[in-house]
Amino acid sequence: MPGTLPVAIENYIALSAVIFFVGVAGVMLRRNPLIMLMSIELMWNAANLLFLAFSKMWLNNAGHVFAFLVITVAAAEAAIGLAIVVTVFRSAKHVDVDEVNLLKG
Amino acid sequence: MLLFWLLGILLIASAVFVVMQRKPVYSVVGLLLHFAILAVFYLTLNAEFLAVIQIVIYTGAILILFVFVIALLSSGTEAFAAGPNRMPKAGVPAALLALVALGLLIYGVSRGNLFASGAHVAASTSIAGPPGTANVFGSVADFGKALFTTHLLPFEIMALILMVAVVGVVALAGDESPYVPTRKRASAVEREMREAIVRAGEG
Numbered sequence: 001m002p003g004t005l006p007v008a009i010e011n012y013i014a015l016s017a018v019i020f021f022v023g024v025a026g027v028m029l030r031r032n033p034l035i036m037l038m039s040i041e042l043m044w045n046a047a048n049l050l051f052l053a054f055s056k057m058w059l060n061n062a063g064h065v066f067a068f069l070v071i072t073v074a075a076a077e078a079a080i081g082l083a084i085v086v087t088v089f090r091s092a093k094h095v096d097v098d099e100v101n102l103l104k105g
Numbered sequence: 106m107l108l109f110w111l112l113g114i115l116l117i118a119s120a121v122f123v124v125m126q127r128k129p130v131y132s133v134v135g136l137l138l139h140f141a142i143l144a145v146f147y148l149t150l151n152a153e154f155l156a157v158i159q160i161v162i163y164t165g166a167i168l169i170l171f172v173f174v175i176a177l178l179s180s181g182t183e184a185f186a187a188g189p190n191r192m193p194k195a196g197v198p199a200a201l202l203a204l205v206a207l208g209l210l211i212y213g214v215s216r217g218n219l220f221a222s223g224a225h226v227a228a229s230t231s232i233a234g235p236p237g238t239a240n241v242f243g244s245v246a247d248f249g250k251a252l253f254t255t256h257l258l259p260f261e262i263m264a265l266i267l268m269v270a271v272v273g274v275v276a277l278a279g280d281e282s283p284y285v286p287t288r289k290r291a292s293a294v295e296r297e298m299r300e301a302i303v304r305a306g307e308g
Contacts, residue, residue, distance in 0.1 A: 014211050017211060021206070022117065022124055025199070026123065034132070035132050039123070041136065042139070048155075049147075052155065053150060056151055061243065064248050067152070071155075078167045079170065086178070
């Protein structure tokens with residue numbers, strides 16, 4: 001057992017899973033795209049917490065690098081997502097994801 | 106253990122707060138709390154650099170971006186009048202389904218053998234030692250060494266991703282966006298109409 005975590009790894013997995021599913025619920029149930037984006041951020045962070053927990057567990061800092069990568073991608077995603085929201089708002093004057101169906105086949 | 110779940114429940118509560126709020130500004134406040142608590146978790150996991158990055162990038166950059174967009178979009182309009190619930194009838198079954206999936210996940214994890222092998226132990230040598238020095242797990246020096254030697258190619262690809270994102274954002278939401286009828290174009294149309302009226306009056 002390489003690294004000693006503050007608590008057993010199962011606790012981290014359970015906590016991370018709960019937060020991830022809160023984020024999933026936010027994306028599925030909300031209509032406001034800003035809150036959907038924030039829910040996506042919650043999911044990114046749940047994954048990050050688990051990366052760091054396993055990293056400490058195996059004393060291998062590849063998990064740290066991967067978490068850093070995830071933060072970068074999350075930042076890019078937030079920027080592009082917000083740009084899309086702004087674009088949709090400027091052309092449609094409302095932000096409701098159910099009414100954005102221009103690309104529907 | 107007690108402290109872990111005390112902080113964990115705060116973490117879950119702030120996440121639920123983010124999802125439940127009607128106004129996105131309150132969601133941003135909840136997210137701020139969430140990220141701050143998460144930074145504490147990162148510190149307890151010896152991830153010093155990432156705890157700082159969490160505060161600086163997330164609360165300093167991403168949340169500010171959210172606040173800017175909210176302030177930009179909700180000035181004098183009813184942009185966010187939509188109700189909180191997209192599927193009022195499907196909400197309860199969906200929540201139950203998510204709970205079942207969560208239960209299955211936790212059940213599978215508790216049955217699996219996560220401690221089987223020590224094959225993944227690598228790189229960082231020890232956990233003891235003064236913080237911040239090299240070859241101590243989780244120190245900034247250790248993280249930097251891993252990032253710039255072993256994982257240099259992913260780092261470079263990250264730089265490319267960020268550049269593409271910046272170019273994409275400017276193309277999407279910039280002033281000359283092809284996807285948006287800009288103010289400039291609208292005012293040009295207005296001026297043409299006014300000139301046409303003036304000409305009609307003269308003629």
